Amino acid sequence: xxxxxxxxxxxxxxxxxxxxxxxxxxxxxxxxxxxxxxxxxxxxxxxxxxxxxxxxxxxxxxxxxxxxxxxxxxxxxxxxxxxxxxxxxxxxxxxxxxxxxxxxxxxxxxxxxxxxxxxxxxxxxxxxxxxxxxxxxxxxxxxxxxxxxxxxxxxxxxxxxxxxxxxxxxxxxxxxxxxxxxxxxxxxxxxxxxxxxxxxxxxxxxxxxxxxxxxxxxxxxxxxxxxxxxxxxxxxxxxxxxxxxxxxxxxxxxxxxxxxxxxxxxxxxxxxxxxxxxxxxxxxxxxxxxxxxxxxxxxxxxxxxxxxxxxxxxxxxxxxxxxxxxxxxxxxxxxxxxxxxxxxxxxxxxxxxxxxxxxxxxxxxxxxxxxxxxxxxxx
Amino acid sequence: xxxxxxxxxxxxxxxxxxxxxxxxxxxxxxxxxxxxxxxxxxxxxxxxxxxxxxxxxxxxxxxxxxxxxxxxxxxxxxxxxxxxxxxxxxxxxxxxxxxxxxxxxxxxxxxxxxxxxxxxxxxxxxxxxxxxxxxxxxxxxxxxxxxxxxxxxxxxxxxxxxxxxxxxxxxxxxxxxxxxxxxxxxxxxxxxxxxxxxxxxxxxxxxxxxxxxxxxxxxxxxxxxxxxxxxxxxxxxxxxxxxxxxxxxxxxxxxxxxxxxxxxxxxxxxxxxxxxxxxxxxxxxxxxxxxxxxxxxxxxxxxxxxxxxxxxxxxxxxxxxxxxxxxxxxxxxxxxxxxxxxxxxxxxxxxxxxxxxxxxxxxxxxxxxxxxxxxxxxxxxxxxxxxxxxxxxxxxxxxxxxxxxxxxxxxxxxxxxxxxxxxxxxxxxxxxxxxxxxxxxxxxxxxxxxxxxxxxxxxxxxxxxxxxxxxxxxxxxx
Numbered sequence: 002x003x004x005x006x007x008x009x010x011x012x013x014x015x016x017x018x019x020x021x022x023x024x025x026x027x028x029x030x031x032x033x034x035x036x037x038x039x040x041x042x043x044x045x046x047x048x049x050x051x052x053x054x055x056x057x058x059x060x061x062x063x064x065x066x067x068x069x070x071x072x073x074x075x076x077x078x079x080x081x082x083x084x085x086x087x088x089x090x091x092x093x094x095x096x097x098x099x100x101x102x103x104x105x106x107x108x109x110x111x112x113x114x115x116x117x118x119x120x121x122x123x124x125x126x127x128x129x130x131x132x133x134x135x136x137x138x139x140x141x142x143x144x145x146x147x148x149x150x151x152x153x154x155x156x157x158x159x160x161x162x163x164x165x166x167x168x169x170x171x172x173x174x175x176x177x178x179x180x181x182x183x184x185x186x187x188x189x190x191x192x193x194x195x196x197x198x199x200x201x202x203x204x205x206x207x208x209x210x211x212x213x214x215x216x217x218x219x220x221x222x223x224x225x226x227x228x229x230x231x232x233x234x235x236x237x238x239x240x241x242x243x244x245x246x247x248x249x250x251x252x253x254x255x256x257x258x259x260x261x262x263x264x265x266x267x268x269x270x271x272x273x274x275x276x277x278x279x280x281x282x283x284x285x286x287x288x289x290x291x292x293x294x295x296x297x298x299x300x301x302x303x304x305x306x307x308x309x310x311x312x313x314x315x316x317x318x319x320x321x322x323x324x325x326x327x328x329x330x331x332x333x334x335x336x337x338x339x340x341x342x343x344x345x346x347x348x349x350x351x352x353x354x355x356x357x358x359x360x361x362x363x364x365x366x367x368x369x370x371x372x373x374x375x376x377x378x379x380x
Numbered sequence: 381x382x383x384x385x386x387x388x389x390x391x392x393x394x395x396x397x398x399x400x401x402x403x404x405x406x407x408x409x410x411x412x413x414x415x416x417x418x419x420x421x422x423x424x425x426x427x428x429x430x431x432x433x434x435x436x437x438x439x440x441x442x443x444x445x446x447x448x449x450x451x452x453x454x455x456x457x458x459x460x461x462x463x464x465x466x467x468x469x470x471x472x473x474x475x476x477x478x479x480x481x482x483x484x485x486x487x488x489x490x491x492x493x494x495x496x497x498x499x500x501x502x503x504x505x506x507x508x509x510x511x512x513x514x515x516x517x518x519x520x521x522x523x524x525x526x527x528x529x530x531x532x533x534x535x536x537x538x539x540x541x542x543x544x545x546x547x548x549x550x551x552x553x554x555x556x557x558x559x560x561x562x563x564x565x566x567x568x569x570x571x572x573x574x575x576x577x578x579x580x581x582x583x584x585x586x587x588x589x590x591x592x593x594x595x596x597x598x599x600x601x602x603x604x605x606x607x608x609x610x611x612x613x614x615x616x617x618x619x620x621x622x623x624x625x626x627x628x629x630x631x632x633x634x635x636x637x638x639x640x641x642x643x644x645x646x647x648x649x650x651x652x653x654x655x656x657x658x659x660x661x662x663x664x665x666x667x668x669x670x671x672x673x674x675x676x677x678x679x680x681x682x683x684x685x686x687x688x689x690x691x692x693x694x695x696x697x698x699x700x701x702x703x704x705x706x707x708x709x710x711x712x713x714x715x716x717x718x719x720x721x722x723x724x725x726x727x728x729x730x731x732x733x734x735x736x737x738x739x740x741x742x743x744x745x746x747x748x749x750x751x752x753x754x755x756x757x758x759x760x761x762x763x764x765x766x767x768x769x770x771x772x773x774x775x776x777x778x779x780x781x782x783x784x785x786x787x788x789x790x791x792x793x794x795x796x797x798x799x800x801x802x803x804x805x806x807x808x809x810x811x812x813x814x815x816x817x818x819x820x821x822x823x824x825x826x827x828x829x830x831x832x833x834x835x836x837x838x839x840x841x842x843x844x845x846x847x848x849x850x851x852x853x854x855x856x857x858x
Contacts, residue, residue: 026423029436029442029443030673031435031436031438031439031441032442032594032657032669032671032672032673033435033438033591033593033594033595034592034593034594034657034669035593035594035655035656035657035658035738036657036669036672037672037673039673040435041432041435042432042433042435042436042438043423043429043432043433043435044436044437044439044440044496044499044500044503045499045500045503045555047496094848094852095560095852096560096848096849096852096853096856097488097491097492097495097846097848097849098491098549098550098562098849098856099499099552099558099560100495100498100499100502100552100558156848167848249468250468250470277465278465279465279829280470280473281470281473281474281476281833282474282479282481283470284481284483285483285485286483
């Protein structure tokens with residue numbers, strides 16, 4: 002079997018609120034007589050109006066094929082796509098002296114190019130033994146082609162952590178959307194204990210993956226079945242804002258909680274990896290907190306045994322009995338120092354949607370390891 | 381049965397089609413919404429609407445603008461403040477050590493909040509004619525001068541904070557046609573607007589606050605104006621003729637007799653019983669209520685918590701030179717073997733009593749010292765009887781001997797002790813150009829813990845305009 006596919010389509014972006022263009026008033030209760038009960042007030046909102054705001058349009062073209070190999074024992078599926086997003090909607094940070102914080106803008110044009118490949122099949126199938134598998138691989142390249150008003154860069158208004166600090170994200174021509182921008186951390190000055198940074202701020206990381214993959218296998222032998230699913234993500238950076246809090250650099254936790262702090266620069270420990278607690282030049286948005294977020298995770302594994310056509314079962318009216326044990330997220334191979342490389346992302350200020358906030362670890366609850374023991378009884 | 385089903389079917393189809401129609405209508409609506417018709421227009425259509433908008437201009441004051449731990453880290457450049465070294469204190473230590481960075485997130489928030497106040501005030505002031513019209517229709521046009529006076533007062537306060545902290549900043553006196561690319565304005569122009577606003581306010585406002593004890597009245601505007609005149613008589617403008625104006629404004633407030641010194645410091649601060657809202661203070665001129673209505677870390681007064689967190693502590697030299705007596709005992713406690721800590725702001729920890737305390741922006745004691753300094757400078761007489769009477773009232777309350785004469789420097793030091801850890805010390809050092817002199821007094825332990833750099837100097841003591849604003853508007857680069 003061989004099937005050729007091609008598609009073309011245009012879509013909008015439904016995650017943008019319909020009032021995004023408007024300068025709305027906000028209520029910020031105040032207490033003109035003190036006390037606990039606020040009196041409603043009205044003052045200008047923090048979003049600058051944008052009378053020219055228009056829809057975002059994504060034009061996608063894709064070609065692909067499905068191929069059955071060896072009497073359709075295996076199936077290969079391949080797809081190549083180009084997605085071109087015009088008038089990309091973003092919340093752009095504006096100068097604070099205007100009294101505003103951000104404006105929804107049609108920021109520019111972004112291109113996504115990529116491939117998806119999947120191969121599935123059943124290499125062995127006999128009466129007693131069978132093996133099914135599915136392997137998939139995806140690669141996407143994301144690039145900002147141009148920005149409005151001939152701008153070279155836009156800082157999206159994304160706040161992270163409890164301190165309402167700006168995220169390191171930037172939207173810059175020629176770079177992937179949401180690249181990290183900040184100071185390049187060059188270590189500790191052995192003489193003073195201050196941090197050393199390169200002079201100019203620059204791109205310090207990319208939260209987009211080089212590729213992702215998944216491997217799923219099911220093997221059964223007589224009544225025994227084994228299934229495991231491996232998930233992998235490669236080449237993305239994570240901005241570990243949680244670590245900056247744990248070592249006491251940001252946030253309102255009065256003191257850092259991590260034991261790492263014991264190994265900071267002091268006059269007698271001048272080769273320590275962390276700047277002095279006395280350092281007065283540390284930067285939150287620096288490459289010190291950018292880490293490789295690649296991981297390989299055993300997402301799911303389960304082992305089961307099914308009893309069928311047994312006289313003992315039939316005598317109590319049963320048809321089949323399956324006993325299984327399974328575990329989720331049991332093994333994760335990663336160099337990422339945070340709790341979980343499968344992090345969730347920051348959100349826009351005032352809950353406004355923002356595309357540029359990927360890859361920022363703000364301490365979301367990690368994905369748990371789960372063990373399950375089960376019994377299925379059919380009758 | 382069958383008919384019922386068919387009817388239901390038809391009904392659901394109709395509903396589905398209506399949804400489709402609604403959806404398309406919604407698209408059309410959205411398109412026309414973007415034509416620039418702003419919801420923020422036409423809000424001043426009744427007295428109560430005007431009142432709500434005036435309260436809105438006050439509201440950024442509550443967003444932790446003046447509650448210490450969260451904002452205003454440039455005040456750490458003065459000798460009455462330092463932070464414990466270590467942990468998350470870099471934003472304080474930058475300024476404490478005179479090596480600030482333009483990426484200081486706390487200062488960026490402070491900057492944004494003050495400009496929110498300016499923007500909110502301008503929005504009301506832009507509608508001055510509409511507001512007068514509303515008052516004319518509902519009674520008396522003259523009455524409109526009271527809410528307008530409050531808003532001019534608040535705009536002056538925001539600009540006074542901006543210009544004393546960051547130096548030359550843009551000057552927006554209207555929110556119409558703001559381009560975001562405005563240039564820096566001169567000190568002269570900024571202070572002219574501040575003074576004009578405060579004169580407008582003191583003329584329009586009545587003797588009593590209306591609909592809220594924390595709202596502006598004539599005396600608040602006049603006290604602030606006294607401080608503005610004193611400040612413009614010093615660095616950088618040095619309009620020395622303004623010393624006499626400062627003294628005159630302060631004297632008027634003193635003579636009216638509305639305010640008086642509390643007999644004991646415990647009646648001034650450190651306890652919610654002293655709050656204006658509890659009618660508990662004869663000394664508070666300008667105070668902000670602790671904003672307990674917000675959630676979590678945005679609620680309340682964190683002045684005492686800032687001390688417990690180690691954000692705000694006192695430099696050794698300042699503490700050592702502080703004249704002994706009951707004022708020192710009230711201001712600090714000195715746990716044995718540990719560095720002294722401020723105790724005047726009350727006991728710490730969220731939910732504790734100090735959490736509910738007013739934030740005192742200007743007290744009568746400060747006004748007396750503004751008067752004493754301005755009067756000595758204006759008359760050139762170190763034994764001016766009125767000036768010394770004012771100074772000696774503050775000294776006597778502190779349990780110190782009164783003095784027959786004093787230099788203006790003596791008065792500034794008296795203010796340092798009296799308002800230690802409050803909001804004036806850094807600005808006094810800047811306007812009197814005494815940064816080098818003050819730093820020369822530093823204790824060896826101060827220099828060891830927080831050695832000084834030269835990012836801020838006597839000639840250039842201004843906080844750095846946030847990097848994001850400079851990036852968005854290159855005209856702000858200094």
